[in-house]
Amino acid sequence: MQLEDDNILKRVLDCYSIQVENVKLLTSKxxxxxxxxxxxxxxxxLKNAQMKPTRMLFIAEAHEHLHNNGLPIAKIHRTTQGGLCVGVEDSAFVLYDKVDGNEVIYYDKEQLTRTMKFMAQFHTNSQGFVHSDESKKRGRIGKWQKLYRWKLQELEGNKSIAQGLPLDPFSLMFLSHVDKMLERGRQSLMELDExxxxxxxxEWIEAKGFCQQDFTMARLIDTEDDLFMRELHSITIDLPSRDIRMLMNKVMKKLSIWDTDLAIQMLQAYDSIxxxxxxxxxxxxxxLKFPHLFCSIIHKYYLGQKVSWSDEKYIWALQNIIAVENSKAEFTDQFHSLVPLIKEKKEDS
Known part of the structure; x- marks a missing residue:
């Protein structure tokens, strides 16, 4: 089997006009x-992903589009035949330059501010993207209502399950907060009709822009001169606000509370670009008002997705998310006073 894998790897590398001196396996997960x-x-x-080549082609085309538009992202290489990826059955390979730099961390406010500016540049440079007919597009723009309804229906279903588990501590904690979360979710769903x-x-469809789908600092490195994106993991045709919401929720979950001052600084940095x-x-x-984090942990628990997690870890995770969601409500209730503050664009943003 190893010999077969090595042969596939050699054939893939032979597709590129490069002189290979050494090959080293880095990760496989x-x-x-x-x-x-x-x-x-x-x-x-060289990256191999277990996804259909048409899907990988869509991501690779977006990667090249960002690079050509000036975003600091690793150069992606075409094959000698002009292809952006090499398909092997239900997987695909892409080749791009290796760029060295330091890790970008969530707890460094300066790096977090730069990350928000990088995200803003990402969205700006994404515009004008035209994918080939051969690639498989993925998008959620205009489909938020369907997603919200599905999450609320699942939350209602899990509520029924929890009511049948009167001795389960996780379910009892869930039940004490679910009605408030359902109310917030329904309010957000109504606002999508506005x-x-x-x-x-x-406007975004006409601009032909996209978002990264799950904007994470793990894809970035700090080269001192600038933040740099090592690779494009995935993209979807959706509003820039999805990336903003995902990263803000991720940051605040790590802090175990919604920090309004930090949230304003993050948005000021984004808005400056x-x-x-x-x-x-x-x-x-x-x-942001929709309880995405709450829905996510409840989904994981009742589907048993985290096999290695103990009951105590699930309860800790739920407590953490409830603290974030509840403190976030204080932030989202101040829309009319906070947006002007964001627009001030303080010097330290």
């Missing part, structure tokens, strides 16, 4: 394998 490829033209990264969401969706209108901030507020 979660359906993704990466190798360090030492060449006469410097070090490269013009702000409809108009931004239409890619200014949002008041209506666009309304859409972001709607998405």
């Amino acid at each position: 979660s359906g993704r394998t990466t190798w360090l490829i030492e060449t006469s033209d410097g070090e490269k990264i 013009a702000a969401y409809q108009n931004w969706s239409k 890619n200014p949002l209108t008041e209506d666009q901030y309304k859409v972001l507020w709607t998405d």
Whole structure:
């Protein structure tokens, strides 16, 4: 089997006009394998992902689009035949330059501010993207209502399950907060019928932009001169606010509380590069109000997704998320006073 894998790897590398000097396996997990490829033209990264080549092509085309538009992202290489990826059955390979730098961490406010500016540049540079007919597009723009309804229906279903588990501590804690979360979720769902969401969706479709889907600092490195994106893990056609919401929720979950001052600094940094209108901030507020984090941990628990987690760890995770969601409510209730503060664009942003 190893010999067969080595033969596949050699055939893939032969598709590129590079002189290979050495190959080293770096990681292999979660359906993704990466190798360090030492060449006469410097070090490269070869990545294999268990996804259909048409899907990988969509991501690779977006990667090249961002690079060509000036975003600090590793150069992706085409094959000698002009292809952006090499398909092997139900998986695909891509090759890009290896760039060295320091880790970007969530607890460093300066790096967090720079990350928000990088995200804003990402969204700006994403515009004008036209994918090929051969690639498989993925998008959620205009589909938020369906997603919200599905999450609320699942929450209602899990509520029924929890009511049948009167001795389960996790279920008891869940039941003491679920009605408030359902109320917030339904309010967010109603707000999607307003013009702000409809108009931004239409404008973004016309702009041909995209978001990263799960904007994480793990994809970035600090090269001192600038933050740099090592690779493009995934993309989807959706509003920029999705990336903003995902990263803000991720940061605040690590802090175990919603820090309003930090949230303002993050949004000021983003707005300094890619200014949002008041209506666009309304859409972001709607998405922040929806209890995505709460829905996620409940989904994991009742589906038993985290096999290695103990009951105590699940309870700790739920307590943490409830603290974040409850303190976030104080932030989202101040829309009309906070948006002008964001627009001030303080010097330290």
